[in-house]
Amino acid sequence: xxxxxxxxxxxxxxxxxxxxxxxxxxxxxxxxxxxxxxxxxxxxxxxxxxxxxxxxxxxxxxxxxxxxxxxxxxxxxxxxxxxxxxxxxxxxxxxxxxxxxxxxxxxxxxxxxxxxxxxxxxxxxxxxxxxxxxxxxxxxxxxxxxxxxxxxxxxxxxxxxxxxxxxxxxxxxxxxxxxxxxxxxxxxxxxxxxxxxxxxxxxxxxxxxxxxxxxxxxxxxxxxxxxxxxxxxxxxxxxxxxxxxxxxxxxxxxxxxxxxxxxxxxxxxxxxxxxxxxxxxxxxxxxxxxxxxxxxxxxxxxxxxxxxxxxxxxxxxxxxxxxxxxxxxxxxxxxxxxxxxxxxxxxxxxxxxxxxxxxxxxxxxxxxxxxxxxxxxxxxxxxxxxxxxxxxxxxxxxxxxxxxxxxxxxxxxxxxxxxxxxxxxxxxxxxxxxxxxxxxxxxxxxxxxxxxxxxxxxxxxxxxxxxxxxxxxxxxxxxxxxxxxxxxxxxxxxxxxxxxxxxxxxxxxxxxxxxxxxxxxxxxxxxxxxxxxxxxxxxxxxxxxxxxxxxxxxxxxxxxxxxxxxxxxxxxxxxxxxxxxxxxxxxxxxxxxxxxxxxxxxxxxxxxxxxxxxxxxxxxxxxxxxxxxxxxxxxxxxxxxxxxxxxxxxxxxxxxxxxxxxxxxxxxxxxxxxxxxxxxxxxxxxxxxxxxxxxxxxxxxxxxxxxxxxxxxxxxxxxxxxxxxxxxxxxxxxxxxxxxxxxxxxxxxxxxxxxxxxxxxxxxxxxxxxxxxxxxxxxxxxxxxxxxxxxxxxxxxxxxxxx
Numbered sequence: 001x002x003x004x005x006x007x008x009x010x011x012x013x014x015x016x017x018x019x020x021x022x023x024x025x026x027x028x029x030x031x032x033x034x035x036x037x038x039x040x041x042x043x044x045x046x047x048x049x050x051x052x053x054x055x056x057x058x059x060x061x062x063x064x065x066x067x068x069x070x071x072x073x074x075x076x077x078x079x080x081x082x083x084x085x086x087x088x089x090x091x092x093x094x095x096x097x098x099x100x101x102x103x104x105x106x107x108x109x110x111x112x113x114x115x116x117x118x119x120x121x122x123x124x125x126x127x128x129x130x131x132x133x134x135x136x137x138x139x140x141x142x143x144x145x146x147x148x149x150x151x152x153x154x155x156x157x158x159x160x161x162x163x164x165x166x167x168x169x170x171x172x173x174x175x176x177x178x179x180x181x182x183x184x185x186x187x188x189x190x191x192x193x194x195x196x197x198x199x200x201x202x203x204x205x206x207x208x209x210x211x212x213x214x215x216x217x218x219x220x221x222x223x224x225x226x227x228x229x230x231x232x233x234x235x236x237x238x239x240x241x242x243x244x245x246x247x248x249x250x251x252x253x254x255x256x257x258x259x260x261x262x263x264x265x266x267x268x269x270x271x272x273x274x275x276x277x278x279x280x281x282x283x284x285x286x287x288x289x290x291x292x293x294x295x296x297x298x299x300x301x302x303x304x305x306x307x308x309x310x311x312x313x314x315x316x317x318x319x320x321x322x323x324x325x326x327x328x329x330x331x332x333x334x335x336x337x338x339x340x341x342x343x344x345x346x347x348x349x350x351x352x353x354x355x356x357x358x359x360x361x362x363x364x365x366x367x368x369x370x371x372x373x374x375x376x377x378x379x380x381x382x383x384x385x386x387x388x389x390x391x392x393x394x395x396x397x398x399x400x401x402x403x404x405x406x407x408x409x410x411x412x413x414x415x416x417x418x419x420x421x422x423x424x425x426x427x428x429x430x431x432x433x434x435x436x437x438x439x440x441x442x443x444x445x446x447x448x449x450x451x452x453x454x455x456x457x458x459x460x461x462x463x464x465x466x467x468x469x470x471x472x473x474x475x476x477x478x479x480x481x482x483x484x485x486x487x488x489x490x491x492x493x494x495x496x497x498x499x500x501x502x503x504x505x506x507x508x509x510x511x512x513x514x515x516x517x518x519x520x521x522x523x524x525x526x527x528x529x530x531x532x533x534x535x536x537x538x539x540x541x542x543x544x545x546x547x548x549x550x551x552x553x554x555x556x557x558x559x560x561x562x563x564x565x566x567x568x569x570x571x572x573x574x575x576x577x578x579x580x581x582x583x584x585x586x587x588x589x590x591x592x593x594x595x596x597x598x599x600x601x602x603x604x605x606x607x608x609x610x611x612x613x614x615x616x617x618x619x620x621x622x623x624x625x626x627x628x629x630x631x632x633x634x635x636x637x638x639x640x641x642x643x644x645x646x647x648x649x650x651x652x653x654x655x656x657x658x659x660x661x662x663x664x665x666x667x668x669x670x671x672x673x674x675x676x677x678x679x680x681x682x683x684x685x686x687x688x689x690x691x692x693x694x695x696x697x698x699x700x701x702x703x704x705x706x707x708x709x710x711x712x713x714x715x716x717x718x719x720x721x722x723x724x725x726x727x728x729x730x731x732x733x734x735x736x737x738x739x740x741x742x743x744x745x746x747x748x749x750x751x752x753x754x755x756x757x758x759x760x761x762x763x764x765x766x767x768x769x770x771x772x773x774x775x776x777x778x779x780x781x782x783x784x785x786x787x788x789x790x791x792x793x794x795x796x797x798x799x800x801x802x803x
Contacts, residue, residue: 269529
């Protein structure tokens with residue numbers, strides 16, 4: 001035992017309150033269903049062509065929902081301080097305990113604490129009720145979800161205790177490693193600190209105000225870094241109270257000489273923007289799903305995530321800590337100008353201190369969090385009022401946490417348009433969006449997204465180079481640590497010369513800019529990093545990034561039936577696309593890859609998008625398309641590329657100012673091979689795609705063969721392929737699923753246009769694939785059976801062990 005940790009303790013207890021809730025449309029309790037949270041009630045809502053949510057939420061008509069839980073409270077709890085923590089509720093949440101209103105939380109992405117000590121009835125059952133309002137539409141530019149979509153916890157503390165979020169840990173040196181521990185308590189007394197793995201201990205005295213600080217030398221510590229994300233448990237005790245925090249010891253440095261550095265070593269941020277939803281699960285932030293999303297980003301070459309455009313979940317922070325993925329945690333999408341009629345605009349100036357403190361309290365001890373972002377595409381940054389507000393939020397964040405830089409994503413071209421009266425967003429446009437929803441007239445961001453889709457990615461990038469754009473952004477950029485450029489890569493070189501102390505962050509970028517960005521960043525440390533829109537596809541903003549064909553989307557107007565943006569390098573089910581291969585090659589994370597424009601559709605129209613570089617796929621299986629023309633893309637950083645089909649050379653091409661080389665090819669089955677040659681003409685890398693055999697079977701493939709009963713989810717991919725596992729993307733059938741030993745949480749495909757419910761037990765496939773997500777009911781085994789009605793040969797079974 002360590003000094004200060006002897007004797008009997010009433011250690012802080014953190015109980016999970018996720019199980020056994022009732023949820024129902026507010027006022028209709030007779031229709032309540034039993035659920036476990038996180039649970040997204042919006043998945044229950046219907047869709048309508050008259051919905052004012054339009055493309056933002058995918059034509060859903062959101063309702064208000066009530067969540068109820070019965071909680072038995074033993075007599076002995078009366079000795080404790082009882083606090084319920086809601087990680088987030090969307091939105092305008094009212095919390096009632098035994099019929100008495102205990103709290104109200106406006107912002108749907110901030111966690112909040114409710115002290116229920118005086119409201120509980122000890123020795124009997126208690127009712128916890130949460131009412132979430134979401135009928136006040138439109139209030140979001142993307143799919144928000146409804147209700148308790150993140151976990152709920154009960155903290156039980158001794159009367160004298162360490163305050164919640166009262167432990168703040170900083171790395172003050174790394175050679176040798178030294179940390180500072182600040183502790184806030186309810187009163188005076190000894191505070192003991194220990195890192196058992198390092199055999200490090202220390203004691204400080206909390207003063208009458210409950211403040212204690214001590215420094216600990218950790219000479220044998222392994223530093224946390226993206227390459228080696230080493231974590232340590234640090235135990236802090238005060239009186240009868242004891243907490244454990246998991247930390248990483250690392251330093252952050254940023255200036256015009258080093259750019260951005262961790263532990264003194266420069267890091268180029270290869271980032272991806274992600275939304276908070278989990279695809280087929282809606283907004284439900286299951287721990288497993290959050291971890292999976294981080295894992296998918298890392299596997300596809302990204303070392304950083306931007307939480308767009310709201311604070312991320314605690315599970316995501318833990319995942320980033322453990323996997324070494326860096327986090328840019330963002331506050332909000334709007335300030336005081338509405339983007340949708342009923343969004344959070346107007347509340348930010350009033351609530352930002354409370355909201356930002358909640359953000360910092362959540363993030364502070366997580367080594368993966370390297371910066372904060374105060375907003376996204378807030379045209380207010382072109383106004384004196386907004387410039388001042390930029391500085392106020394930056395300074396306030398520095399007062400809460402002086403170790404991390406602050407940025408804000410600014411669409412440079414939009415700032416100029418706004419100043420000229422042609423802005424994407426305004427209170428007037430937000431009102432017009434509601435009035436025109438039934439007429440399908442695009443307004444605000446929808447209008448500009450459509451325009452960008454027609455004019456291409458260069459539309460915004462060229463606009464950002466105009467001289468007035470600099471005038472309308474330089475004031476705000478001066479009030480943040482990293483100047484956040486949304487789609488402003490064409491300004492980088494010029495602005496580096498004009499503003500010698502400016503640090504530039506590509507806070508939102510196009511996929512096609514990855515190679516150009518990385519070449520500039522390798523030479524210029526003041527280019528901090530790049531965050532592509534988007535890393536993974538997300539619900540809402542329907543069709544904005546989709547290149548979809550009429551076989552899967554009968555219309556291109558993004559109307560009812562469209563569900564997702566279609567703009568991920570990874571699709572809605574987690575499948576990596578050819579754009580991910582391109583990005584990995586651009587970022588020097590992969591040597592070579594091949595992408596093929598779907599042969600069946602190569603000469604057909606698709607929905608337009610500026611947010612998609614290519615709709616190429618990693619497949620050379622196109623049965624029935626023999627003799628048809630297509631385009632093959634090879635991704636490589638080598639000097640010259642040769643493409644061969646069934647051993648016959650189709651020519652060699654020199655790579656120019658990109659890592660993508662295109663070939664026109666006439667399809668024939670067999671092997672498609674790409675060979676890369678270095679500057680000396682020597683072969684350096686090769687890869688190939690092989691055609692699947694004609695006999696197609698259905699397979700059910702679990703991503704993991706074993707999961708935890710406590711928080712695991714079974715992700716089971718359903719694929720039409722040959723006996724060797726080679727996908728047949730042109731096979732399309734409706735698949736039915738049966739599950740034993742678990743509950744089917746989601747079933748669907750990655751198609752941005754999808755008319756079925758993800759809560760159904762049948763699904764349509766998309767280019768030969770679909771996905772089932774199952775939550776285990778108990779330890780043992782999950783068994784999933786998948787089959788195509790009337791086709792006995794197309795059936796499959798998967799088993800997942802639950803431990």
